[in-house]
Amino acid sequence: MRLILACLLSLSLLSSAEYMGATSYSSDDFEAEFSSKTDENLFDPLSGYNEIMTSFNDKFYEYLLRPTAQGYAYVVPQMARNGVANFFENIFYPIRLVNNLLQLKFHNSWEETERFVLNSTMGILGFRDVAGEELGIKAHDEDLGQTLGHYGVGSGFHVVLPLFGPSNVRDIAGLAGDMWLNPINYIKARDANLLDSSEEALAVTALYTVNKTSLHVKEYDNFKKDAIELYPFLRNFYESRRNKLISE
Numbered sequence: 001m002r003l004i005l006a007c008l009l010s011l012s013l014l015s016s017a018e019y020m021g022a023t024s025y026s027s028d029d030f031e032a033e034f035s036s037k038t039d040e041n042l043f044d045p046l047s048g049y050n051e052i053m054t055s056f057n058d059k060f061y062e063y064l065l066r067p068t069a070q071g072y073a074y075v076v077p078q079m080a081r082n083g084v085a086n087f088f089e090n091i092f093y094p095i096r097l098v099n100n101l102l103q104l105k106f107h108n109s110w111e112e113t114e115r116f117v118l119n120s121t122m123g124i125l126g127f128r129d130v131a132g133e134e135l136g137i138k139a140h141d142e143d144l145g146q147t148l149g150h151y152g153v154g155s156g157f158h159v160v161l162p163l164f165g166p167s168n169v170r171d172i173a174g175l176a177g178d179m180w181l182n183p184i185n186y187i188k189a190r191d192a193n194l195l196d197s198s199e200e201a202l203a204v205t206a207l208y209t210v211n212k213t214s215l216h217v218k219e220y221d222n223f224k225k226d227a228i229e230l231y232p233f234l235r236n237f238y239e240s241r242r243n244k245l246i247s248e
Contacts, residue, residue: 042239045157047231053160054231060163061220065213073214083127084211089139090119090126094181099142103150108140115139141245145174149246158235166238184208 044050073081093116100109115131123130131137148170149155156169167175179185184201227233 042235043157044235046159050158050160050235051231053162054166054234057160057163057165058224058230065210066217066220069210069213069217072210073217076211076214078215081211081214084207085215086119086123086129087126088208088211089129090116090123091183094183095178096140096142098181099144099147099178100140102144102147103142105140105142108142111137112140143171143174144177145171145242146246148174149242155239155242158239160231160235166234168239168242171242 093112097109097112097116100106100112115137118131118135118137119126119129122128132139153170155171158166158168159172160166161172184204224230224233
């Protein structure tokens with residue numbers, strides 16, 4: 001049970017990295033995604049809880065995640081942080097591959113495999129994105145929540161996860177499925193590997209989150225500055241963006 005909970009927390013961190021200032025959005029992308037706002041009559045039975053948890057998560061970002069990422073960025077050069085981000089992107093290949101296959105996106109699956117082979121070899125274990133930078137082979141991000149949506153499964157009601165940000169019933173189920181494909185969750189002690197427990201797996205996930213946030217440290221503040229009410233703003237953006245990703 002402890003391992004399962006740790007895996008779920010690990011995947012939640014990966015999902016929330018996009019929300020808590022970790023993913024770059026241009027203003028054009030934002031307007032395109034948010035122009036189709038979620039219906040104001042969205043079924044939201046947990047709205048009271050979600051508002052409280054959104055405020056808590058916002059403070060978590062402001063007082064813990066952002067300062068930690070800024071301190072990390074001060075110590076670690078950007079070239080090294082880009083390499084770490086590329087390494088993690090590379091090892092999440094199984095999640096993208098399986099979900100592209102499940103959606104019958106065979107060309108995308110082939111390109112994902114090309115990326116993994118090229119970056120793992122010529123890119124020195126994925127620390128360089130050779131496939132993307134030199135050959136223009138881009139990643140095709142898919143997860144089980146998107147796969148379920150692709151086959152018509154509704155999102156269910158919105159849920160804000162403690163510390164880890166917005167989600168919904170469908171995407172939480174997707175996280176639970178994707179945990180079995182996340183290589184971080186299979187870290188085991190070997191002769192040359194000191195990592196021996198779910199706590200260390202979570203530590204590796206925390207490194208991923210802090211590293212990625214450090215590359216986009218001010219974007220969450222820029223993203224939310226025009227929000228009149230933070231919770232409905234983030235909820236609508238999340239649901240709209242997920243719908244857009246599913247439709248692609």
